[in-house]
Amino acid sequence: MGNLALERPMNQTRVELLINADRLAQSVDQLAAIGQLPGGGVRRIAYTPEDLAARAQVQAWMIAAGMTVRTDAAGNLIGTYPGTDPHLPVLMTGSHIDTVPTGGRYDGAFGVLAALEAVRTLAERQIRLQHSLVVVVFTDEEGSMIGSKAIAGSVVPDPEYYRRPDGETIHACLHRIGGDWAAIAQAYWSPDRVAAFVELHVEQGPVLESQNKQIGIVAGIVGQRRYQITVTGRANHAGTTPMDLRQDALVAAAQIVLAVQAIGNLPGQQVATVGMFNVYPNAANVIPGRVDLSVDVRDLSDARLDELMTQLTHQLTAIAAQTQTQIHLTPCLKNEPAPADPVIQRLIAQACDDLGLSYTHLPSRASHDAQAMARIAPMGMIFVPSVAGLSHAEAEYTTPEQCTAGANVLLQTLLNLDRQGTVPLTSSNASNASNAIAADRQLNVGSPS
């Protein structure tokens, strides 16, 4: 792993405190057993019994590690390892334990378990930091990201925005995990309470592996927009309805998929995806009356995302007219691009140097809770390699050695931050603009019929 000829091996580090690699690997295995799929991956969708079981497990581990634990109104599980100076703002770290429907063992879970391992390492040596160390398991990262948004004060007020694809309300979802929609504003942390937020995560891409680097220092996270599109046509008999008298929702939806691909293929760095697609009534002899699909668009520039969505909207209008359907586009996620704090990036680099680990700086094209957290705190992210660049897939893998290296970088970065004191929130991170988007900003296009 890596070209280490000119570097110190890990066992000749300049640091005194190292995490317990076996204990970390064991916890990764144990958590992956909750919601385990036959192919070795994990299905642990937010608010499901698997999510609840995993939360209970992590909570028990946090308590055993000497943390006090609570669940906030957004359902975030918050463990605190008290510091020696209760007046200082906290150092915060964490990630998520929910997964995509067929996810891997590391996306999110690794960041939570490495943070827990950092606390275990401190606790067994009876080391207290000056700052309290707060480990957060954020609610529903793979869906609404409501957990980190609540902490950052950017939750959209309209509960309809958070209705699950299966129709369940956010009230019911949060209630099930110990949260409370009515009190969600109480989950907010003002910037003066958080000295820094650091998230460790698997890269979910091929860059580190292809460059033979052990650690990635994230320079910034791309902005992301997600929409649900409903195409409404008219269900009718597939035999008796002449071709020119159809309002076929699936024909329109198929054109939308190609239009989304086309904006992704425009010159630039953006990506655009239709990942969810449901046809109703989905019967061979019925002209489809309705299709629900998702659109996910990402780029480092918010202005560019606006531009791309304007183009897509024009195309949807044309498709609706041509297919005699109605196309309804509802925003369901908006994450602004978030730069990582330069001071934290430097402290991560210092941790890598002290541990004898190779590193490079790179952007994150995946969204993370760190993105919301950057609104209220200086933010940093540490990446470890993903074997073959695979993620959001059962085959997602990061070796135990790579996990150990990442967890040690996290621990050293937290120690560096504790010594350094509060990092001032840099102007590039401080954002006054609300990224809450108006829930009524919906687009309806289509032929009146």
Ligand code: HGY
């Ligand atoms: O979709 C994402 O980028 C993230 O994994 N939630």
Ligand code: MN
């Ligand atoms: Mn993910």
Ligand code: MN
């Ligand atoms: Mn993730």
